Each structure stands twice: as C-alpha cells, then as structure tokens.
Amino acid sequence: MGILEIIIITFVKILIIVTMMLLSVSYLVYFERKISAWTQNRVGPNRVGYAGLLQPFADVFKLLLKEDIVPDAANKPIHTLAPIMALVIAFGTYAVIPIGPAVELFGYNIQLVVADVNIGILYVLALTSIGVYAITFSGWSSGSKYSLLGGVRSSAQMISYEISMGFSVAGVLLFSESLRPLDIVASQSGWMWNAIVQPIGFITFVVSAFAETNRLPFDLPEAEPELVGGYHTEYSSMKFAAFFLAEYANMIIASALIVTLYLGGWQVPYIEMAGLSAGLTALIQVGAFFVKMGALLFFFIWVRWSLPRFRYDQLMSLGWKVMFPLSLVNLIWVAVLVMLFN
C-alpha cells in the first residue's frame, strides 16, 4: 500500500472512531445518570427527547453558551493548555486498540485498528503517563488551593498505581511475547483469556485502572465534600467540558484496554467451529468486543454508585502495600506457568 492509500484509509478509520468515541462518551454520561438514578430509586433525566435521550446534546449546548471564566490568579497559557492536553491524550490513546479481526473491504485487507504499531501497549502507558501532566498543570495553574490539592493528590495517586499497572501488564507480555495489541489478542484464543489464566493480574489491573481514571472509590482528586471540584474547580464552559469528556473517554479506554489485555479482545471462543461466513464472524467478533466493553463500563458505573470513597492514606497503602506486591506475585506466577507449559 502506498502512503496515499494509508492516509485515506486512516482518515476513514479516524472519522469512524472519533464519531463513535464522541457518541459513546455523551451516552456514557447519560447512562451513568440513568444507572445512578436507578441505583438510588430516582427517575433520572427524562425531559429532553424520548426518555431523556437528547440530554447529552442539551448539556453540550448549555456548556457551549456559558462564559469562559479564567481567574486572575491563574497562569493563563497553562490554564488553557491543560484541558487541551487532557482531551488530546484521551483521543490519542484509542488509536492502538483493535476492535475486530482483519476484514476484506473493497479489495483491501483492513485491520480494525487505527494504528497497528508493534509497541502499542508501551504507547498507551506512555500517553497515560502524560495524562498526569494535564491534571497537575490544571491544578497548579488555576491558582486555587482546592485545585492545587486536587492536582497534587491526583498525580501522587496516578503514579502510585501506574507501577502495579505496569507489572500486571508484564504478566500479559509473558504470554503474548509482543507489545502489539493484535498479538496480545491472538495469544488469548479459545478460553485462554488472561483474566482466567492470571486472575491476580486481572484484579490488580482493574483496580489500578479505576485509580488511573480517578473514578470512585478512588476519586480523591475531586472529592466534593473537601475539595469542591478538585483540579477543575476553576474551569468553566467548554474547558470544563473538555475535562469531563476526557474523564469519560478515559473510562472507555480503560475498559477497552482491559478487554484487549485480559478478556480476549474481540475473540469469541470456538466461533470458528460454527462454520459461519468470514464477514458474519467478523461482525459477531466486533459485536463481542463492544458487549465486553459495555459490561465493563456498567461495572465502572455500578462500583461508583455502590462503594464509599477511600480515605487518602488508605488509598496510598492499598496501592503500595497491597497492589504492588500482588502484581509482583502475579508476574512470578505467570513466569512459572510459562516454564511449566512451554
């Protein structure tokens, strides 16, 4: 394939992925509100459109028409840079996550992933590390004490859980022998899902993902009763919307990553025995990816509305004293498994 063809195909993929991301993010917000209402025996949004289905668009337009307040005490360039960074990182990460097998379309063999790079997982980890900067910048540049405390807390929390996350991923790499997401999915054929082979790593990774996305029970950076809004206290209008969007996009990415690394990606066990046509199989597999992802997203929301928030010292000791040793145990366990069944 020539450069031009790559660019055209990539543009189509980007358009599809971005539209999907924006729609899923706005509807994720809607579903979060609906599920929380359901958990708390309320009705939830039901005014705009049928059953409140147009609520996300109403929210976006409301935020678009609000005044963008930049406080006097803020460091203006960094105050503006932070939400842009948060959003760029959230969208950039999705580029390497495969949503389905390679398909034949219009005579081209197309991989259902925007960028098929052989260091995909490293790229994701690198971008999530940069994500810490977005939050630290927003907290520091706002010139508000709530923001500063939120930003500092958030960066400490994210770097603490990044280590257990890194070690859990190392366990996956032992099986896949590659950092390429497509190879990682391929290494989990049948029921050889990493969640089943290495349950400890799965648990540490999921917990770390919760902490990395700043979701409850780890949402200390924006604990409302003590820090008002945390790092985005001084943000309004579309800058606030950017952080909001990035938070939910990060949730989607975390779910997609968990599915890719631990739940077999787009694979459906023993589907090749059913004798379906290649197109139908691919369609079912893409569907399976989204079903797994949706289940995880529901789990994210369910946990948020069921569990109370941790205290900060509990959060840090869970990360360093429990999750880190557990992820090491998982690494050794997987290495022993590989040696036994080689």
Next chain:
Amino acid sequence: MLESYIPIMLVLGFAVVFAMAAVFSSKLFGPQRPNPEKLSTYESGVKPIGTTHERVSIKYYLIAMLFIIFDIEVIFVYPWAVEFRQLFAEFGISVFVSMFIFLVVFELGFLYAYKKGGFDWD
C-alpha cells in the same frame, strides 16, 4: 516500519485540532462579561487567604522518587517478559532465576522503604 506511525500522527493531529476547537469555541459562543468578583479565586465565597503558591513541605516528593525507582524496575522487566519464552527454550531456568534475583534485590529496597514508613500517611 515507520509508516505504521503515520496513523498515530494523524490521530494526534486530529485530536489537537478538535480539542483546540472545542476549548476556544466558548470564546466565540459564550458571553464575556468579566468583573473582579467573578475573576477572583474561588474559596467558598470567602476572600482568598494568602496566595496558593506558597512553599509547603509535602510528603508527595517521596512518593515521586519511589515511583521513579520502581518504574525503572518495570521498564527492565518488559524486554525480559517479551523475550522470556524464547530465552527459556534456549537457556533454561537461569533466565527465570536471574530475573528473580533482580526482583528480590529491588524488593529489599521496597521492604526498607516500607519499614522506614515511606508509604505511611500521617
């Protein structure tokens, strides 16, 4: 080889354009009526006390230093993990043992920090 990175560049470029458009669009559509009260720092309605950028002793720098040390450990583990199966077939158990010794030595440092109360919060 390098051409597989073109899509990443395109995605990041697109994301930058989209994010900037989103952030600056409120300047276009929203009202701009600043006044001193609105632009002051939010502190629950009370006049802000002192500035934010005073130097305070925080424990977070210790966490940051520990993070760097253990993150480097993770980076050492990755290439080993990717090549492990192949190396094991070639060199046998010594591949595992050498990494195990490395991890044990590192975890002695972890235990030392633990005993010294590096992970305690007061």
